[in-house]
Amino acid sequence: MCRVVLRRKPSSKASARRFSSILSGEKQMARLATFGALKTHAQALGSTTLRALFAADDSRFDRFSARADDLLLDYSKTLLDDTALDLLLKLAEEAGVTARRDAMFAGEKINSTEDRAVLHTALRNRSGEPVMVDGEDVMPDVLSVLDAMADFADGIRSGDIAAHDGQPFTDVVNIGIGGSDLGPAMVTLALSPWHDGPALHYVSNVDGAHIADTLDALDPATTLVIVASKTFTTIETMTNALTARKWIADTLGEEAVGAHFAAVSTALDKVAAFGIEEDRVFGFWDWVGGRYSVWSAIGLPVMIAVGPDAFAEFLEGAHAMDRHFADTPLKDNLPVLMALVGVWNRDCMGHSARAVLPYDQRLSRLPAYLQQLDMESNGKRVQLDGTPVDEDTGPLVWGEPGTNGQHAFYQLLHQGTTVIPCEFIVAVRGQEDDLAHHHELLVSNCLAQSEALMMGRTLEEATAQLAARGLSADEVARLAPHKVFPGNRPSITLVHDQLTPFALGRLIALYEHRVFVEGVIWGINSFDQWGVELGKELALALQPMIQGKVSAESKDSSTRGLLKALRPQG
Ligand code: F6P
Numbered sequence: 001m002c003r004v005v006l007r008r009k010p011s012s013k014a015s016a017r018r019f020s021s022i023l024s025g026e027k028q029m030a031r032l033a034t035f036g037a038l039k040t041h042a043q044a045l046g047s048t049t050l051r052a053l054f055a056a057d058d059s060r061f062d063r064f065s066a067r068a069d070d071l072l073l074d075y076s077k078t079l080l081d082d083t084a085l086d087l088l089l090k091l092a093e094e095a096g097v098t099a100r101r102d103a104m105f106a107g108e109k110i111n112s113t114e115d116r117a118v119l120h121t122a123l124r125n126r127s128g129e130p131v132m133v134d135g136e137d138v139m140p141d142v143l144s145v146l147d148a149m150a151d152f153a154d155g156i157r158s159g160d161i162a163a164h165d166g167q168p169f170t171d172v173v174n175i176g177i178g179g180s181d182l183g184p185a186m187v188t189l190a191l192s193p194w195h196d197g198p199a200l201h202y203v204s205n206v207d208g209a210h211i212a213d214t215l216d217a218l219d220p221a222t223t224l225v226i227v228a229s230k231t232f233t234t235i236e237t238m239t240n241a242l243t244a245r246k247w248i249a250d251t252l253g254e255e256a257v258g259a260h261f262a263a264v265s266t267a268l269d270k271v272a273a274f275g276i277e278e279d280r281v282f283g284f285w286d287w288v289g290g291r292y293s294v295w296s297a298i299g300l301p302v303m304i305a306v307g308p309d310a311f312a313e314f315l316e317g318a319h320a321m322d323r324h325f326a327d328t329p330l331k332d333n334l335p336v337l338m339a340l341v342g343v344w345n346r347d348c349m350g351h352s353a354r355a356v357l358p359y360d361q362r363l364s365r366l367p368a369y370l371q372q373l374d375m376e377s378n379g380k381r382v383q384l385d386g387t388p389v390d391e392d393t394g395p396l397v398w399g400e401p402g403t404n405g406q407h408a409f410y411q412l413l414h415q416g417t418t419v420i421p422c423e424f425i426v427a428v429r430g431q432e433d434d435l436a437h438h439h440e441l442l443v444s445n446c447l448a449q450s451e452a453l454m455m456g457r458t459l460e461e462a463t464a465q466l467a468a469r470g471l472s473a474d475e476v477a478r479l480a481p482h483k484v485f486p487g488n489r490p491s492i493t494l495v496h497d498q499l500t501p502f503a504l505g506r507l508i509a510l511y512e513h514r515v516f517v518e519g520v521i522w523g524i525n526s527f528d529q530w531g532v533e534l535g536k537e538l539a540l541a542l543q544p545m546i547q548g549k550v551s552a553e554s555k556d557s558s559t560r561g562l563l564k565a566l567r568p569q570g
Contacts, residue, residue: 023096023523031094031523035347035391038087042348049488050079050454066332068324070428070497071506073334075341077454078421078490079349088340089330095521097336104516105326107133107287111527112384118527120292120512121322123284124315124505133287141285149282149300150308152262156224157197157304164256169198169224173214174301175240176228177204180264182372183294183508184228186365187302187314190504193431194306198224202301203244206236211243220251220260227263228298230290232270235536241274264297289527291372292512310501317505325513335513341492342518345421347391349490355413356399359426359446360499366425367399370511377515377526384525393522394515399423403445414452414485422491424450425507429498446493456487 023031054060054076064076064085080088092098103110107117122131122138130137155161159168174184181204188200201218203211215223225248227241248260262280263271266288271281282297294302295315303311321335330336345351356367378394400408402424413420426446430439457465462483466476494510496503519526544550545563552563 023094027094027096031091032390034087034091034094038084038091038344038348041084041087042344045079045081045084048079050077050490051456051487053079053081054454066334066337068321068328068334068506071334071503071510072493072495073337074493074495075337077450078341078344078492079488080341080344084344084348085331085340088344091343091521092330092336092340092517095523097330097517097520100520101326101513101516105131105322107131107138111287111289111525113525113528113530114286116527117287118289118292119285119287120289120295121319123288123295124318124322124509126316126319127323133285138285138287145282145284145297149297149303150311152280152282153197153300153303153308153311157307162259163222163224164252164259165221167222170222171199171201171218172197172224172226172301172304173201173203173218173244174226174228175203175211175237175244176226176264176298177234177236178372178376179290179293180228180230180234180237180298182365182369183291184299184301186363186369187294187299187504187508188305189365190362190499191302191306191310191314191501192362194310194501197305197307200301200305203240204236206239208243211240215244215247220248223248223260225261226301227261227271227274227276228265228300229263230266230284230288230293230298232263232265232267232274235540262300264300290529291376294508306501313501314505317500317502317507318509319505320502321506321509321513325509335510336517338492338510338514339517339521341421342395342514343391343521345490346393346395349419349421351395351419351421351490352392353396353398353418353420355405355420355422356397357402357405357422357424357446357449358399359402359424359442361401362499363425364401367397369508370399371397373511374515376529376532378519378522378524379531380519380522380524380526383523389522389524391522393524394518402449403442406445406449410449413489419489422450422453422489424491424493426493427496427498427503431498450491450493452485452487453489453491454487456485456489457483459484 061074061076064078065072065074100110104118105121107119109115109117111118117133119131119133119138122142125131125139130139152161156169163169174181181202185202188195201214203214225244227237229237245257245261248257252260257275258277261276263274263276264282265271266284266286268281268283272278282300284293284296284298288296295318299311325333325335342354345354356370358366374397375394380393381389383389399405412418413422424446426443432438459480462480463476466479466483496507516526545552546567548567552560555563
């Protein structure tokens with residue numbers, strides 16, 4: 001059962017107090033002591049290798065892997081042992097992972113700096129149980145927006161909701177950025193075999209090139225524009241939305257605008273002010289973070305593309321992971337185990353990055369999506385109470401799909417001087433039954449990479465291989481060092497049966513909860529994003545300087561010099 005419990009709402013002041021100092025002094029001491037013990041143990045383990053651990057224990061895979069139905073997490077190629085895992089599980093308990101997880105599912109205001117609940121899990125709650133926020137069950141509203149989305153999506157797909165001149169819509173342009181773009185764009189691509197609705201296009205960048213190139217290829221008469229913004233104030237989205245509005249009005253007439261626009265937002269008053277008709281506005285709530293919003297009305301373009309049934313399966317998959325996360329003991333809990341591997345690699349092994357490497361072309365936007373999810377959530381430097389963190393927090397997250405990455409940056413992964421833990425994702429089966437040989441090659445490449453990273457190739461092995469090719473002793477000695485792979489480079493592998501809407505929902509929810517658990521262990525608030533504010537403020541102040549309307553005298557010499565270079569001449 002998903003832990004959505006009916007409870008009296010604590011006053012926001014009380015909940016903020018509770019979560020700003022979630023750990024008692026005693027627990028905080030215990031947490032720090034366990035971190036210390038983990039680091040000491042990591043140093044001791046530093047003299048062993050993954051090769052040696054596997055050689056010593058043929059059951060290592062069984063002991064360091066876990067499953068949730070067909071989803072397998074293999075973390076045996078991480079340089080940890082039973083002692084390390086026990087200590088990491090102890091750390092999770094001491095950091096309050098269980099209590100904070102339950103508080104999140106129960107709708108408590110764990111986002112203490114914004115005084116908000118964190119309830120993306122309610123958006124995919126399929127249990128029929130209520131979810132309470134501020135003493136009210138949010139599920140009736142959640143389900144009613146999903147119904148309204150389904151009616152709208154069906155209408156667009158069937159042509160019942162038509163363009164101004166009565167033609168069916170052939171294209172949908174989603175205008176949004178960050179969480180209002182990355183999630184739906186990634187999911188639309190991932191679910192392309194289910195895509196039987198109008199063509200989808202995503203415009204995010206304020207660079208005019210993005211919207212110009214997109215609109216140039218489209219016929220305004222059959223294009224629907226969705227403006228997606230949680231706040232409806234984001235300058236990039238508002239600028240692109242106005243450009244799209246002008247495109248429709250200039251080509252079809254002002255009277256066509258209503259039929260060609262829809263919006264998704266929590267700020268319904270601002271949407272109304274923009275002029276989008278009420279029955280075309282789909283709301284969500286402040287307890288949905290932008291980077292956690294693909295399950296909300298932000299998923300509307302996905303629903304239009306794949307239909308409400310496939311979208312419901314997507315939500316089901318996420319709900320299945322929510323239940324796994326809520327109900328499974330920590331030692332078998334996939335998001336918890338992935339988080340523990342993350343904390344171990346980051347804080348005990350000192351690895352400052354991780355690469356996400358889906359062996360699935362349709363997941364090619366997943367690394368970008370996870371960049372926001374992970375780095376905007378856990379790129380933090382103070383704890384809940386405002387004091388500096390005592391450990392390094394979120395790593396750099398990046399990646400590309402395999403096998404493409406193999407022919408680009410894997411050289412550095414294998415032989416560079418920086419160790420980057422890798423996260424491989426691969427399905428047992430592809431979607432293309434008639435191209436099974438492609439999938440065999442994809443899978444064999446994926447396995448080969450994690451094996452090569454782990455095993456490496458010693459100087460002796462390189463020497464023997466070159467000698468076997470009949471090279472002279474001098475040539476062998478000259479080339480052998482270049483052919484050495486240090487190995488001992490950690491990776492995890494996620495395997496699922498097939499990339500379906502259900503599996504995709506489950507995979508994204510797995511990563512969401514992993515990020516959550518890591519944040520709890522680091523004692524930070526994973527749900528705010530103050531770090532994006534300063535740049536936004538400065539950009540607003542710089543625009544009139546670029547226009548030459550305001551003096552740049554107050555700026556440093558570099559900014560002044562760049563302004564001068566960038567100011568259009570004439
Ligand atoms: O600037 C960061 C951010 O606030 C993200 O957190 C968010 O996903 C994105 O901008 C877009 O915000 P909005 O949906 O309000 O336009």
